[in-house]
Amino acid sequence: MAASAKVAVGSHVWVEDTDEAWIDGEVVESDGEEIKVNCQSKMVVAKVNSVYPKDPEFPELGVDDMTKLAYLHEPGFLLNLKSRFNANEIYTYTGNILIAVNPFKRLPHLYGNDIMEQYKGTDFGELSPHPFAVADSAYRKMINEGVSQAILVSGESGAGKTESTKMLMQYLAYMGGKAESEGRSVEQQVLESNPVLEAFGNAKTVRNNNSRWIS
Numbered sequence: 660m661a662a663s664a665k666v667a668v669g670s671h672v673w674v675e676d677t678d679e680a681w682i683d684g685e686v687v688e689s690d691g692e693e694i695k696v697n698c699q700s701k702m703v704v705a706k707v708n709s710v711y712p713k714d715p716e717f718p719e720l721g722v723d724d725m726t727k728l729a730y731l732h733e734p735g736f737l738l739n740l741k742s743r744f745n746a747n748e749i750y751t752y753t754g755n756i757l758i759a760v761n762p763f764k765r766l767p768h769l770y771g772n773d774i775m776e777q778y779k780g781t782d783f784g785e786l787s788p789h790p791f792a793v794a795d796s797a798y799r800k801m802i803n804e805g806v807s808q809a810i811l812v813s814g815e816s817g818a819g820k821t822e823s824t825k826m827l828m829q830y831l832a833y834m835g836g837k838a839e840s841e842g843r844s845v846e847q848q849v850l851e852s853n854p855v856l857e858a859f860g861n862a863k864t865v866r867n868n869n870s871r872w873i874s
């Protein structure tokens with residue numbers, strides 16, 4: 660929060676916390692420099708310029724695009740991801756960037772052919788955030804503008820880059836190759852080549868038992 664911003668008694672703010680990262684509460688006292696915040700578990704004293712405003716109208720299930728948040732700051736972002744994750748919504752947009760939170764469990768209902776069909780040719784942002792929407796947007800730009808496209812997948816080890824890339828490949832293969840050869844579609848063949856490539860290029864690490872290994 661900007662140092663000059665006023666924090667009125669009765670307003671709701673986010674305060675940094677060593678255990679939870681951020682906790683929220685109501686401001687009960689302020690002398691202009693320091694404030695006392697009544698958080699659910701404890702009373703916290705903090706510097707005015709170290710707290711962030713909390714949107715009192717934040718929807719319980721969060722918003723599908725961070726740009727719809729009333730305040731763009733770390734605790735607001737984290738609350739939104741957590742609210743959506745608790746509702747099994749692991750994908751969230753920030754404009755045209757897709758954020759994926761690793762569910763560490765299979766969610767097959769998200770990735771079937773019926774879901775790919777839904778995303779086919781649909782305007783970006785019209786349906787729920789999804790890697791298929793990113794892949795569809797890239798695919799259509801490539802077809803319509805005749806220009807090569809790149810999708811950047813980034814995150815720390817074990818975040819889910821390989822899994823997300825598989826979704827992107829699944830969609831592109833689905834869109835690009837329907838011809839059957841020896842009873843298997845191009846889509847199947849492309850996806851089946853993945854474990855072979857992984858066997859040569861991946862190794863178990865502390866964070867991930869299927870990690871990309873670079874010497």
Ligand SMILES: Nc1ncnc2c1ncn2[C@@H]1O[C@H](COP(=O)(O)OP(=O)(O)OP(=O)(O)O)[C@@H](O)[C@H]1O
Pocket residue numbers: 761762763764765766814815816817818819820821822823864866867869870871
């Ligand atoms: N969308 C998802 N659905 C289900 N499980 C997932 C998903 N994303 C990640 N996981 C789980 O997390 C594990 C690690 O994910 P992944 O291998 O994609 O990470 P990574 O970012 O590629 O890691 P590294 O950089 O170490 O290679 C997967 O083996 C899988 O069990």
